[in-house]
Amino acid sequence: MFKKLFGKEDKNVSIVSPLNGKVVALDDVPDPVFSQRMMGDGLAVDPTDGKVVSPVDGEIVQVFPTNHAVGIKTDNGLEVLVHIGLETVSMEGEGFEGHVKQGDKVKTGDPLVTFDKDLVAEKAKAVITPVVITNYDDAVSSFEAHYTEDATAGETAIATVTVK
Template sequence: MFKKLFGNKQVEEQLVAPLNGKVVPLDEVDDPVFNQRMMGDGVAIEPVDGKVVSPVDGEIVQLFPTNHAVGIKTKSGVEVLVHIGLETVSMEGEGFEGHVKAGDKVKAGDHLISFDPALVTEKAKSTITPIVITNFDDIVESFDPAYTDSSQAGETVIATLQTK
């Protein structure tokens, strides 16, 4: 989901929703690591179910051992982190199932992780899921988020960015 621009190496990338739900600014995430953009910039989704798909075409660079987060790198070098919920690492993988591994090539919309939203609600701080470009400062020239009350996983464009 990218196109090369003629005459230079800049690339336009589109991120699609990795979950069904409401797309909100990172400012609404009740965690300073995300709302102060310590890990990078992006958006967040308040999910309505427990299926996580890839927001981009790329390669899985990391599936956390607890299956609560996954990192994907696009061909143009954009690194995207999908972090399911807040303080979910403390669940030690309970309620999460990974469907990919590091090194796997994925397309936008491919199934990455399943999780139990009710269990996350019960055992963690929140189900809100940040989608963050971890190398934002190094690679992103412009970023245009698209907030919506109802995103469709694998279909709704939630952000467009231009690389440097």
């Protein structure tokens, strides 16, 4: 009711890097599920360490039992998936420690998962971490990526999204 009286809600969402590292295009992810945008559109981070934080304010809607991926829904309906590494589900949770559960409310920069980067590099296909908007077609009217060589987890804006 107040939004109708005092103006419309903010439709812009800033997605910050969930990891320290280099921000790259999804085209650079060596996995067709992500590079061909089968899960949605976004970008990826090639991490320098194993600390993953929330890229947005929202609610945890999914934490995979292996802690290799976390889904977050923002208040204005954007669904953001952080998928740590490629083919990491086969590690069955080894080297991953989750810090959130489904239903938790998170703020940008809150810890989500820590993982052993070296172990992932050894046992999985890659450590590169896609950050994907899984409801892109339904929710996004514009998406602007911000690529950088040295993103800081919880601080560096890596994308600006306008929600439909």
